[in-house]
Amino acid sequence: MKISVAGQDRTHDLGRELRRQVEAMEHVAASRKLAPFPPEISALALARAQSEAEYLDRLIGLIRCRNAIDTLDFAIPRKPGATGLFMARLKALLWKLLRYQHDRVAFRQNLINTQLTSTLEFEFTQRQKETADLKRRVTELEKQGGGNLR
Numbered sequence: 001m002k003i004s005v006a007g008q009d010r011t012h013d014l015g016r017e018l019r020r021q022v023e024a025m026e027h028v029a030a031s032r033k034l035a036p037f038p039p040e041i042s043a044l045a046l047a048r049a050q051s052e053a054e055y056l057d058r059l060i061g062l063i064r065c066r067n068a069i070d071t072l073d074f075a076i077p078r079k080p081g082a083t084g085l086f087m088a089r090l091k092a093l094l095w096k097l098l099r100y101q102h103d104r105v106a107f108r109q110n111l112i113n114t115q116l117t118s119t120l121e122f123e124f125t126q127r128q129k130e131t132a133d134l135k136r137r138v139t140e141l142e143k144q145g146g147g148n149l150r
Helices: 011-032 043-048 052-065 082-144
Strands: none
Touching: 043 052, 052 082
16 A cells, blocks of 8 residues: 655555554454445445446445345444443433334335335336347348448
């Protein structure tokens, strides 16, 4: 890795700090047991696309798989010490008490997300059909006209 800021090589000082921060973030993620998304629904799957059409296919699939929000329990970050523990437990209690309101909002948002995703998928499918039809028609016209339309 090479880090350049304003034309100056800052790999030595900034690189060390970035590595330290990454290690701290990995430690937090491991302590919370956060699981990464499976490879088939990870945004990194987009990088493996070999063409624009394949990219769009994968993108539509990702949107379909990840268009919902939930109100499941989650790990609440806390500061060290007794105050941090107290605040984390207070936040967990408040979340349990007030979660029903978030469930209503999440349900409505999920309806909107699903409708928008379905609309996007429909539009995408229609464009694919139109493109395939146009390609077929151009091929037929080229055959009829001796293959020279230009």
